Amino acid sequence: xxxxxxxxxxxxxxxxxxxxxxxxxxxxxxxxxxxxxxxxxxxxxxxxxxxxxxxxxxxxxxxxxxxxxxxxxxxxxxxxxxxxxxxxxxxxxxxxxxxxxxxxxxxxxxxxxxxxxxxxxxxxxxxxxxxxxxxxxxxxxxxxxxxxxxxxxxxxxxxxxxxxxxxxxxxxxxxxxxxxxxxxxxxxxxxxxxxxxxxxxxxxxxxxxxxxxxxxxxxxxxxxxxxxxxxxxxxxxxxxxxxxxxxxxxxx
Numbered sequence: 001x002x003x004x005x006x007x008x009x010x011x012x013x014x015x016x017x018x019x020x021x022x023x024x025x026x027x028x029x030x031x032x033x034x035x036x037x038x039x040x041x042x043x044x045x046x047x048x049x050x051x052x053x054x055x056x057x058x059x060x061x062x063x064x065x066x067x068x069x070x071x072x073x074x075x076x077x078x079x080x081x082x083x084x085x086x087x088x089x090x091x092x093x094x095x096x097x098x099x100x101x102x103x104x105x106x107x108x109x110x111x112x113x114x115x116x117x118x119x120x121x122x123x124x125x126x127x128x129x130x131x132x133x134x135x136x137x138x139x140x141x142x143x144x145x146x147x148x149x150x151x152x153x154x155x156x157x158x159x160x161x162x163x164x165x166x167x168x169x170x171x172x173x174x175x176x177x178x179x180x181x182x183x184x185x186x187x188x189x190x191x192x193x194x195x196x197x198x199x200x201x202x203x204x205x206x207x208x209x210x211x212x213x214x215x216x217x218x219x220x221x222x223x224x225x226x227x228x229x230x231x232x233x234x235x236x237x238x239x240x241x242x243x244x245x246x247x248x249x250x251x252x
Contacts, residue, residue: 032050034054039083049077067103068106071108088151089151091120091122092121112133122174123173129149130148132185133147143201144156157206161211178227179227182229186227200213
């Protein structure tokens with residue numbers, strides 16, 4: 001928590017809610033393990049275990065739905081969600097990908113699985129003109145990135161070697177974040193199994209990627225990346241790192 005407080009004091013803008021209900025609330029919750037949440041301004045959508053889905057207009061009371069599991073998606077675990085302004089994209093294990101205009105009625109999309117070899121869509125973001133999604137290839141242990149303008153048709157853009165031959169931990173699978181003020185994407189990945197540098201990647205558009213390294217062993221356990229308009233935060237096992245360029249990082 002000290003790292004988070006220091007990160008906030010260094011300029012990160014936080015949204016403050018004075019009352020939180022998760023610890024005490026026992027009614028109205030989705031009722032399943034939630035792994036991704038996204039909203040379109042009027043509706044929150046939550047997905048997670050066994051293809052389960054729930055929607056909410058206020059974040060307090062949730063309504064479960066079979067809109068996702070009733071498609072070819074079935075019981076795939078849902079891992080990622082993004083909203084473009086007109087469509088949701090949901091990503092999951094086994095090449096799972098589906099789209100929805102309202103969060104309740106979903107259409108399964110096979111293109112993601114076709115271009116990635118049915119890999120799990122671990123992370124997906126909207127960058128203003130296209131969706132960018134990433135996965136860990138279970139065979140090569142590389143990170144793969146694909147893009148789509150509509151969530152339906154996907155194009156494989158990059159395969160990035162992480163320098164790791166060890167099995168990835170789930171928390172360290174590829175994570176994407178987009179800083180609109182910098183027009184820059186950062187993707188964190190599993191660090192090497194040994195050594196003092198770790199691999200990550202940056203891109204201005206989700207199409208062209210530059211592989212980079214950071215000389216900090218704590219990125220071996222890079223748990224995720226988040227962004228506001230002109231700043232990135234990366235949460236690692238023992239530290240939080242901050243960057244306004246995507247190339248130079250400082251502990252918070």
